[in-house]
Amino acid sequence: MSVDALVIGIGTGDPDQLTVAAVAALNTVDVFLVADKGAAKRDLAGLRAEICRHHIRHDRYRLVEVPDPERDRDAADYDAAVVDWHARRTDAYGEVIARELGAGGTVGFLVWGDPSFYDSTIRVVAGLAERGVVRDFRVLPGISSLQLLAAAHRIVLNQIGRPVHVTTGRRLRAEYAAELGDVVVMLDGDLACADLVPIYPDLEIYWGAQLGLPDQRLVAGRLGAVIVEIGQIRAAVRESRGWVMDTYLLRETREG
Numbered sequence: 001m002s003v004d005a006l007v008i009g010i011g012t013g014d015p016d017q018l019t020v021a022a023v024a025a026l027n028t029v030d031v032f033l034v035a036d037k038g039a040a041k042r043d044l045a046g047l048r049a050e051i052c053r054h055h056i057r058h059d060r061y062r063l064v065e066v067p068d069p070e071r072d073r074d075a076a077d078y079d080a081a082v083v084d085w086h087a088r089r090t091d092a093y094g095e096v097i098a099r100e101l102g103a104g105g106t107v108g109f110l111v112w113g114d115p116s117f118y119d120s121t122i123r124v125v126a127g128l129a130e131r132g133v134v135r136d137f138r139v140l141p142g143i144s145s146l147q148l149l150a151a152a153h154r155i156v157l158n159q160i161g162r163p164v165h166v167t168t169g170r171r172l173r174a175e176y177a178a179e180l181g182d183v184v185v186m187l188d189g190d191l192a193c194a195d196l197v198p199i200y201p202d203l204e205i206y207w208g209a210q211l212g213l214p215d216q217r218l219v220a221g222r223l224g225a226v227i228v229e230i231g232q233i234r235a236a237v238r239e240s241r242g243w244v245m246d247t248y249l250l251r252e253t254r255e256g
């Protein structure tokens with residue numbers, strides 16, 4: 001059998017965010033594999049299905065849910081636990097591809113935002129190619145939440161001639177330093193930036209939740225002055241929608 005794979009960045013749920021190339025790619029897919037991450041993430045799966053309905057001009061495609069393997073969140077070795085989780089994901093996808101595309105065709109992966117930021121799909125599909133499960137694959141970029149953050153706040157992510165550092169909430173406390181330049185934080189369920197207030201009182205934050213969706217929320221200001229408000233808004237969004245995703249930029253000084 002000969003199966004090709006497309007890894008397609010779909011932005012964050014608004015069908016208008018897909019590129020023309022991504023829409024063309026969607027229309028060539030026979031089977032989309034969608035990770036089933038349980039009830040809390042059903043809403044996200046629904047947004048993916050809606051994007052397909054909106055952009056695909058035929059009805060010969062199928063969406064197949066693949067139960068997502070559990071990740072060991074208590075493992076002492078974080079990196080090893082993630083590598084193991086990716087391997088089990090690769091196994092799961094390989095089995096479903098063999099079952100669903102026995103006669104060959106194109107399998108599609110709909111990736112939230114852009115596939116190059118904190119997403120395992122490219123690694124998993126590369127693993128499938130190494131194993132010979134897929135013959136070849138292409139990646140179609142999407143609009144990332146960090147681009148949406150910058151656009152919503154009408155800012156440039158870096159100050160003139162300075163770097164941008166992209167990291168996770170898990171690492172922020174240990175690695176934050178003014179020399180990093182502007183710092184974008186993703187995957188932060190605890191608002192780790194609150195711990196920086198006593199040490200960096202002048203930090204500014206540009207925060208956004210549900211970026212690109214109808215319930216998008218934005219807050220900008222001095223971190224110490226707005227952190228409580230951000231926590232309250234975050235809790236309210238989670239309460240009303242069942243999930244919340246937020247991203248923020250930390251900046252030492254305002255551009256003159």
Ligand SMILES: C[S@@+](CC[C@H](N)C(=O)[O-])C[C@H]1O[C@@H](n2cnc3c(N)ncnc32)[C@H](O)[C@@H]1O
Nearest residue numbers: 012113114118144145186187210211245246247
């Ligand atoms: C697993 S990462 C995936 C990132 C994605 N590939 C991207 O390009 O945005 C999930 C994190 O992305 C950020 N994120 C994704 N969608 C978002 C949204 N609509 N609004 C704000 N942040 C979002 C959050 O920091 C979330 O914890």
